[in-house]
Amino acid sequence: MFKVFLSLIKRDLRLAFRHKSEILNPLFFFVIVVTLFPLGISPDKQILAEIGPGIIWVAALLASMLSLESLFRSDFDDGTLEFMLLSEYPLSIMVLAKIVVHWLITGFPIIIISPLLGTVMFLSNDAITTLMITLLLGTPILSLIGAIGMALVVALKRGGMLLSLLVLPLYIPVLIFSSNAVGSSMAGLAISGQLYFLAAFMVFCLTLAPIATSAALRVSLE
Amino acid sequence: MIKAIIAFLVKVFYQLASPKHFYRIAGKLIPWFGWFAAVLLIAGSIDGLFIAPVDYQQGDSYRIIFIHVPAAWMSMFIYMVMATSGAIALIWKIKLADVIASSSAPIGAAFTFLALVTGSIWGKPMWGTWWVWDARLTSELILLFLYLGYMALESAIEDPRAAARACAILAIVGVVNIPIIHYSVEWWNTLHQGATVSKMDKPSIHLSMLIPLLLMAVGFKLYYAAAVLSRARNKVLLTEQNRTWVKEVVGLESGVKHG
Amino acid sequence: MAELFQMGKYGVYVWSSYGLALIVMGYVVIKPVMDKKTLLKELMMKYRRESHQRIESQQNKNQEQESL
Numbered sequence: 001m002f003k004v005f006l007s008l009i010k011r012d013l014r015l016a017f018r019h020k021s022e023i024l025n026p027l028f029f030f031v032i033v034v035t036l037f038p039l040g041i042s043p044d045k046q047i048l049a050e051i052g053p054g055i056i057w058v059a060a061l062l063a064s065m066l067s068l069e070s071l072f073r074s075d076f077d078d079g080t081l082e083f084m085l086l087s088e089y090p091l092s093i094m095v096l097a098k099i100v101v102h103w104l105i106t107g108f109p110i111i112i113i114s115p116l117l118g119t120v121m122f123l124s125n126d127a128i129t130t131l132m133i134t135l136l137l138g139t140p141i142l143s144l145i146g147a148i149g150m151a152l153v154v155a156l157k158r159g160g161m162l163l164s165l166l167v168l169p170l171y172i173p174v175l176i177f178s179s180n181a182v183g184s185s186m187a188g189l190a191i192s193g194q195l196y197f198l199a200a201f202m203v204f205c206l207t208l209a210p211i212a213t214s215a216a217l218r219v220s221l222e
Numbered sequence: 223m224i225k226a227i228i229a230f231l232v233k234v235f236y237q238l239a240s241p242k243h244f245y246r247i248a249g250k251l252i253p254w255f256g257w258f259a260a261v262l263l264i265a266g267s268i269d270g271l272f273i274a275p276v277d278y279q280q281g282d283s284y285r286i287i288f289i290h291v292p293a294a295w296m297s298m299f300i301y302m303v304m305a306t307s308g309a310i311a312l313i314w315k316i317k318l319a320d321v322i323a324s325s326s327a328p329i330g331a332a333f334t335f336l337a338l339v340t341g342s343i344w345g346k347p348m349w350g351t352w353w354v355w356d357a358r359l360t361s362e363l364i365l366l367f368l369y370l371g372y373m374a375l376e377s378a379i380e381d382p383r384a385a386a387r388a389c390a391i392l393a394i395v396g397v398v399n400i401p402i403i404h405y406s407v408e409w410w411n412t413l414h415q416g417a418t419v420s421k422m423d424k425p426s427i428h429l430s431m432l433i434p435l436l437l438m439a440v441g442f443k444l445y446y447a448a449a450v451l452s453r454a455r456n457k458v459l460l461t462e463q464n465r466t467w468v469k470e471v472v473g474l475e476s477g478v479k480h481g
Numbered sequence: 482m483a484e485l486f487q488m489g490k491y492g493v494y495v496w497s498s499y500g501l502a503l504i505v506m507g508y509v510v511i512k513p514v515m516d517k518k519t520l521l522k523e524l525m526m527k528y529r530r531e532s533h534q535r536i537e538s539q540q541n542k543n544q545e546q547e548s549l
Contacts, residue, residue, distance in 0.1 A: 169368050
């Protein structure tokens with residue numbers, strides 16, 4: 001079973017690297033959205049440092065959500081999903097493999113580039129470290145919850161807008177705790193509580209989201 | 223003896239779950255629920271508006287709470303009903319549970335809207351602004367988003383069976399997330415509560431204020447029961463329209479109306 | 482009596498809340514009643530159309546048999 005899991009991850013990664021835009025576009029989107037805020041509000045150092053954590057996190061939320069399309073869309077179009085449904089291996093394991101790949105190609109690059117954005121938003125070094133930790137704990141949650149939403153709308157022709165209605169409210173706890181942790185570490189306060197929450201929420205989603213996603217896929221593919 | 227009782231209960235359950243019997247029994251129940259709800263709501267309103275004593279801190283404006291709090295309770299309760307009946311429909315394949323869930327959604331959204339707006343109206347004289355990012359109001363707003371997402375998903379999927387199953391999954395995911403969202407919003411609110419914002423809590427509520435609150439709360443529940451059953455009856459007629467019993471019912475009911 | 486309705490200085494807020502509740506809750510119960518009326522009408526028309534079609538096709542069959 002673990003072999004299937006690994007081979008699926010390998011296959012999807014190979015596919016993703018063939019279409020480099022799937023990796024680069026969410027990343028560009030993330031950078032552009034963050035850049036808009038200083039232009040729209042003010043280049044003032046204090047203001048940006050104050051709103052920076054929230055802005056970076058909202059941009060990460062949107063980038064992760066907009067890239068969910070790549071999670072199941074092509075497999076749905078060419079019938080691979082139906083094949084997976086009929087296979088002898090548990091669907092939730094295969095779904096988890098796809099979610100891991102989605103995180104590797106969207107969440108992980110965001111984490112890598114986040115120090116840069118933290119710097120242009122005038123976050124302190126401590127805050128940038130915290131930002132990376134929260135992204136490390138938080139972006140997998142976004143991929144996991146997003147997968148449920150994507151599985152529900154995958155059969156619809158125009159599901160993009162609907163997907164954001166379904167998924168964004170569920171992202172709220174991640175946004176609250178992550179951006180708050182970064183803000184608190186700017187102010188030199190303790191952040192372990194927020195990080196514990198994020199870690200617990202991630203484990204929770206890791207166990208339940210693949211099951212919900214495979215149930216949703218079964219409904220969508222009926 | 224016990225076996226007989228269980229067999230009887232199972233029989234009653236399956237009879238209720240069959241659309242034809244549901245239609246008949248719900249038709250009988252609706253007037254009862256409706257009239258009891260009307261009596262309780264009128265009594266609760268009169269009690270809440272005129273009889274309950276004036277609050278020494280908030281003056282008469284606290285009387286809005288007799289609408290706001292039960293509406294907020296209902297908004298949570300109805301979402302739980304949707305998730306529970308969704309789960310029942312998924313596990314036991316009972317069509318009627320789907321009907322109940324989808325009939326509940328607009329009513330729940332209406333209660334959520336009512337809780338939001340009355341909360342905002344209550345807040346205006348208390349806080350001086352129409353909106354404050356108070357924990358309860360924010361939670362209600364997010365709950366409204368969840369209801370809207372549910373209804374959007376339902377209307378986006380054309381096949382009603384698939385729509386019902388997808389919505390059931392969404393409702394279950396939502397119900398698991400609601401406590402987490404609620405907790406995080408509460409936590410966020412206590413952190414950012416710089417100014418003294420008096421929350422809408424009821425610190426040691428007096429008995430004379432509790433009575434109208436309970437009257438309204440029970441009234442709202444009965445009202446919901448009547449409203450959801452009448453919506454569900456319509457849906458049953460629509461989905462079963464090619465059955466003979468529906469043809470009979472339609473003939474009978476439209477015959478009565480034309481005299 | 483007027484004082485009772487004034488609610489101190491909060492009359493507008495209290496009455497608009499109760500009024501809104503009445504409107505929203507009234508709409509929620511009246512909507513299915515209206516829906517049911519149109520649904521009954523539509524179904525009645527549909528059934529009539531179907532039974533007409535059935536009778537007509539029966540008549541056509543009879544005529545064909547006669548002409549044979």
